[in-house]
Amino acid sequence: MNIDTRLQQHVEYCLKNSPFYRERLSGLHPADVSRATLAELPFTGKNDLGAQNDAFFAAAPERVVDIVFSSGTTGYPVKIVYTERDLQRLTENERRSLEGCGMSAKDTVLLTCTMDRCFIAGLAYFSGVRALGAAAVRNGLGSLESHAEMLRRTGATAIIGVPTFLRKLAGFLIGQGIDPKALPVTRLICIGEPLRDATMNPLKVANDLEALWGANVYSTYASSETITTFCECTARQGGHLLEDLAVVEIIDDQGRVLPDGEIGEVIVTPLQIEGTPLIRFRTGDLSFLMTELCACGRAAPRLGPILGRKQQMMKISGTTLYPQAVFNALDEIGGVSEYYIEVEQRDELSDTLRIVLSMQDEEPARAGFAESLQARLRVKPELIFKSEGEVRANVFTPGSRKPVRFFDRRG
Numbered sequence: 001m002n003i004d005t006r007l008q009q010h011v012e013y014c015l016k017n018s019p020f021y022r023e024r025l026s027g028l029h030p031a032d033v034s035r036a037t038l039a040e041l042p043f044t045g046k047n048d049l050g051a052q053n054d055a056f057f058a059a060a061p062e063r064v065v066d067i068v069f070s071s072g073t074t075g076y077p078v079k080i081v082y083t084e085r086d087l088q089r090l091t092e093n094e095r096r097s098l099e100g101c102g103m104s105a106k107d108t109v110l111l112t113c114t115m116d117r118c119f120i121a122g123l124a125y126f127s128g129v130r131a132l133g134a135a136a137v138r139n140g141l142g143s144l145e146s147h148a149e150m151l152r153r154t155g156a157t158a159i160i161g162v163p164t165f166l167r168k169l170a171g172f173l174i175g176q177g178i179d180p181k182a183l184p185v186t187r188l189i190c191i192g193e194p195l196r197d198a199t200m201n202p203l204k205v206a207n208d209l210e211a212l213w214g215a216n217v218y219s220t221y222a223s224s225e226t227i228t229t230f231c232e233c234t235a236r237q238g239g240h241l242l243e244d245l246a247v248v249e250i251i252d253d254q255g256r257v258l259p260d261g262e263i264g265e266v267i268v269t270p271l272q273i274e275g276t277p278l279i280r281f282r283t284g285d286l287s288f289l290m291t292e293l294c295a296c297g298r299a300a301p302r303l304g305p306i307l308g309r310k311q312q313m314m315k316i317s318g319t320t321l322y323p324q325a326v327f328n329a330l331d332e333i334g335g336v337s338e339y340y341i342e343v344e345q346r347d348e349l350s351d352t353l354r355i356v357l358s359m360q361d362e363e364p365a366r367a368g369f370a371e372s373l374q375a376r377l378r379v380k381p382e383l384i385f386k387s388e389g390e391v392r393a394n395v396f397t398p399g400s401r402k403p404v405r406f407f408d409r410r411g
């Protein structure tokens with residue numbers, strides 16, 4: 001089935017079953033929709049999903065088998081409902097993703113993300129691992145001690161988790177006298193934080209992970225709303241799009257579709273969805289598409305790293321900056337043990353950037369630090385030095401694996 005037919009079926013399903021799209025797209029004929037004319041359809045925003053949440057549900061209640069809440073970045077969590085077929089589709093998406101980075105039934109995979117709390121990620125990875133025939137070790141939000149024990153007991157060959165957490169786990173193992181490189185772990189499937197920059201070169205965290213674990217790192221990107229995963233293949237140069245499962249566009253600030261390679265907001269139209277179907281969903285994430293033939297031999301487009309969130313864009317004295325760029329700079333300069341950043345609105349044209357951080361060594365590390373940072377960011381942030389404990393108390397909230405390092409205090 002070609003992409004135009006799949007899109008037409010998807011739009012037809014939305015018009016028939018989704019109250020939101022029946023109204024939003026009233027008068028549209030599915031037969032007129034094609035990949036070439038997709039850009040003529042309106043976008044769907046997170047604000048639409050939030051404001052008219054129930055109007056998006058397109059499956060009868062008796063067909064719903066899982067209910068998820070998307071934490072989003074602000075406000076009230078959005079409800080997403082999945083049917084059995086949606087979960088099977090997601091399972092197949094994950095299975096093909098894991099297979100694409102070289103995994104097989106022979107692998108044993110330690111999962112360090114939760115199956116609970118109405119998140120989809122943990123269930124998605126578990127389902128994919130299981131469909132691959134590999135063995136899942138569902139240790140979720142277990143402590144560092146318990147992950148170390150699971151690695152020892154199961155001989156895990158791969159770990160799925162947040163990059164900065166996997167770096168911390170390696171540090172913990174070393175502290176216990178265990179060299180992570182000596183373990184059978186050969187792959188780290190990284191979620192929630194990018195591994196590469198806009199030129200596809202590895203960030204410091206990616207290099208650190210490979211050196212610490214003696215394993216390859218693979219980036220994967222997904223969201224609860226789009227129910228679609230992009231995972232890097234063995235070439236590790238962007239996450240492959242599975243073209244039968246989704247259409248991806250990149251748009252500029254005016255909503256115009258950008259050519260391949262240009263950075264803009266990621267728009268996803270997931271196909272074959274029943275519970276909460278979406279058309280041209282604005283993810284709010286910034287990245288770019290690569291369409292050259294991949295070194296792995298596949299021609300399917302690849303999505304680059306997530307370079308930032310659109311709504312997190314800061315304007316500092318005329319310079320546009322994203323939190324991730326600040327994180328990358330802090331990681332690369334070195335000497336920083338923990339940090340978070342705060343942004344406040346100074347006036348209509350400019351924001352104030354404040355970095356709250358702790359250093360590994362006190363005085364020597366601070367010398368030249370502000371200058372190095374300013375040179376990398378091209379703006380001068382306010383620096384507040386605190387103890388590591390004080391900084392960590394703000395960064396890590398109980399029960400979450402993903403550190404929160406960006407606090408938006410603008411309006």
Ligand SMILES: [Zn+2]
Pocket residue numbers: 233234235236240294295296297298
């Ligand atoms: Zn590839």
